[in-house]
Amino acid sequence: MNTVVMSASATDTTVATTVFAVFMLLTVALGLLAVRGRGSGGGLAEWSVGGRSMGTVFIWVLMAGEGYTSFSYLGAAGWGYNHGAPVLYVIAYMSCGYALGYVVGPTLWSYARRHGLVTITDMVAHRYNRPWLGTLVAVLATVCLLPYIQLQITGMGVVVSTISYGAISLNWAYFIAFAVTTGFVVVSGLRGSAWVSVLKDILVIGTLGFLAVYVPLHYFDGYGPFLDRVVAEKPDWLTFTGHGGSGLGGTWFVTTSFLNSLTVVIFPTTVAGYLGARNADALRRNAVLLPFYNVLLFVPMLLGMAAIFVVPGLTGSASNLALFKLVVDSLPAWTVGVIGVAAALSSIVPMAVFMLVIGTMWGKSVLGTIPRLAGRPDRQRLAAQVVVVVAGVLALILTYATPNTLVRLSLISYEGMAQLVPMILLGLLWRKLSLWGALSGLVVGGTLVCALVFTENDPLWGVNAGALALVANVAVALAVSWLGPAPADPRPDEEVLASDPGPEESVPGRVTV
Amino acid sequence: MLKRPTLLWLLAPYILYLATLPLTNRIHPTVLGLPFLFFWLLLATLLTPAAVFLAWRGDKRRGRV
Numbered sequence: 001m002n003t004v005v006m007s008a009s010a011t012d013t014t015v016a017t018t019v020f021a022v023f024m025l026l027t028v029a030l031g032l033l034a035v036r037g038r039g040s041g042g043g044l045a046e047w048s049v050g051g052r053s054m055g056t057v058f059i060w061v062l063m064a065g066e067g068y069t070s071f072s073y074l075g076a077a078g079w080g081y082n083h084g085a086p087v088l089y090v091i092a093y094m095s096c097g098y099a100l101g102y103v104v105g106p107t108l109w110s111y112a113r114r115h116g117l118v119t120i121t122d123m124v125a126h127r128y129n130r131p132w133l134g135t136l137v138a139v140l141a142t143v144c145l146l147p148y149i150q151l152q153i154t155g156m157g158v159v160v161s162t163i164s165y166g167a168i169s170l171n172w173a174y175f176i177a178f179a180v181t182t183g184f185v186v187v188s189g190l191r192g193s194a195w196v197s198v199l200k201d202i203l204v205i206g207t208l209g210f211l212a213v214y215v216p217l218h219y220f221d222g223y224g225p226f227l228d229r230v231v232a233e234k235p236d237w238l239t240f241t242g243h244g245g246s247g248l249g250g251t252w253f254v255t256t257s258f259l260n261s262l263t264v265v266i267f268p269t270t271v272a273g274y275l276g277a278r279n280a281d282a283l284r285r286n287a288v289l290l291p292f293y294n295v296l297l298f299v300p301m302l303l304g305m306a307a308i309f310v311v312p313g314l315t316g317s318a319s320n321l322a323l324f325k326l327v328v329d330s331l332p333a334w335t336v337g338v339i340g341v342a343a344a345l346s347s348i349v350p351m352a353v354f355m356l357v358i359g360t361m362w363g364k365s366v367l368g369t370i371p372r373l374a375g376r377p378d379r380q381r382l383a384a385q386v387v388v389v390v391a392g393v394l395a396l397i398l399t400y401a402t403p404n405t406l407v408r409l410s411l412i413s414y415e416g417m418a419q420l421v422p423m424i425l426l427g428l429l430w431r432k433l434s435l436w437g438a439l440s441g442l443v444v445g446g447t448l449v450c451a452l453v454f455t456e457n458d459p460l461w462g463v464n465a466g467a468l469a470l471v472a473n474v475a476v477a478l479a480v481s482w483l484g485p486a487p488a489d490p491r492p493d494e495e496v497l498a499s500d501p502g503p504e505e506s507v508p509g510r511v512t513v
Numbered sequence: 514m515l516k517r518p519t520l521l522w523l524l525a526p527y528i529l530y531l532a533t534l535p536l537t538n539r540i541h542p543t544v545l546g547l548p549f550l551f552f553w554l555l556l557a558t559l560l561t562p563a564a565v566f567l568a569w570r571g572d573k574r575r576g577r578v
Contacts, residue, residue, distance in 0.1 A: 091530075099527075102520075102568060103520060230548070239539060250534050298555060298558075
């Protein structure tokens with residue numbers, strides 16, 4: 001990993017580092033204040049989904065906070081710098097997914113509320129009436145999610161090291177990322193993450209808005225000359241397949257965006273946001289408002305392309321710092337510090353929610369199935385909190401010891417999670433999807449993803465490998481459900497299936513059981 | 514879907530971002546200096562919330578939510 005060596009004065013270093021330190025303390029304090037006066041009651045649901053009490057504003061802040069990760073500052077700018085157009089898939093899938101969330105959000109919310117569920121793993125356990133299925137899904141999902149924690153740790157490490165002009169080493173920066181996040185999420189759970197998201201969203205909107213105006217003016221005399229120059233000199237960045245033989249063409253863009261839009265609505269961190277809502281209408285309003293946030297994603301992509309002209313020749317992981325090169329190069333130390341804090345919080349908030357959902361899945365569906373913990377939300381909550389620390393420590397150790405293990409795993413993370421879509425979404429809507437059908441589909445889809453990705457056949461024939469695997473997944477799930485054995489389940493459809501709740505269920509405080 | 518046609522609005526982003534790509538994957542004409550693909554996707558990003566709003570308004574009018 002390259003750290004940027006800057007010819008910075010000692011004052012610059014002190015100023016930027018102090019700004020950063022103050023905001024990190026503020027972050028932990030804010031996270032802890034979120035649960036002031038709430039005591040330790042409420043069990044797992046209070047910690048995991050904020051007691052299902054958040055209104056439209058908090059849900060918006062939290063979900064915007066989750067969606068805008070360290071990738072947005074680093075990877076998006078880096079992709080923009082290296083390839084150009086293909087990076088737009090991030091905006092496409094998030095917009096499509098947020099729109100889809102208009103129906104999926106309330107559906108999952110009402111299902112979870114009716115049956116007292118806190119995450120996707122106990123949803124499948126309830127749907128298929130098999131606690132062990134929840135355990136299995138929890139373990140698989142953890143394998144897919146751990147790499148994201150590491151990505152946030154390393155992402156924040158690089159940012160912190162850069163904006164401190166090298167004064168904070170990478171290894172210390174990794175540790176700070178872990179310590180700050182664990183420091184509040186263990187205690188205050190989803191509610192704390194939402195509070196920290198308020199600070200994060202304000203800083204992200206403020207700093208990106210500023211950079212969107214400042215960088216073109218400072219380096220190119222405004223947007224007109226900047227865009228003219230890109231169109232004239234870098235046309236291969238501006239359409240698919242983008243620059244540099246990425247192999248990421250239009251078909252890849254469409255299949256990836258489509259697949260990810262289905263995946264994002266059942267992604268455990270998204271679902272945590274859904275379940276935290278006070279009522280279904282808060283989620284519907286949120287689905288209207290959330291896509292606006294995606295406009296901000298254009299900023300790092302464009303700045304990455306601006307960096308092509310300003311700092312040419314970045315390669316490998318250094319290109320991820322395209323945006324920060326511009327920032328450190330042209331702005332005073334305190335501004336560098338504030339922008340660094342915004343980027344650091346973009347690692348911290350998603351990381352907090354990732355750790356939270358891993359804790360929740362294990363507290364409820366893995367350790368929660370042990371007789372001593374079964375049916376005891378207070379003990380499950382304690383177990384979840386312990387798992388949060390363990391998962392964080394594990395990701396931190398792997399970051400230090402074998403960084404490439406999780407990087408390799410991260411390649412299958414999203415496409416792997418996508419293979420849960422039939423089991424969860426189709427299963428909750430369609431009774432005939434049997435346990436064995438859903439499970440065989442998952443096995444076939446998951447195996448296919450691993451096989452294609454690890455043999456470097458992703459994309460295959462220009463199509464996202466996860467999308468191909470999902471087709472096989474659904475085909476097998478349907479075939480086995482029709483032809484295979486159907487486990488007897490005497491429960492009525494209303495008990496097993498989910499549906500988008502009508503007005504009577506949307507009124508706060510009225511629970512239809 | 515048939516009982517709630519207003520939900521068809523939710524397909525709008527899929528059409529704007531994905532289905533029209535063969536037509537929009539181009540640099541010219543530039544709009545406000547933006548290469549056409551970037552302009553189109555920015556427009557789609559601004560129209561998506563509007564489409565979801567129309568779905569929501571349709572539900573409200575029918576007393577569905």
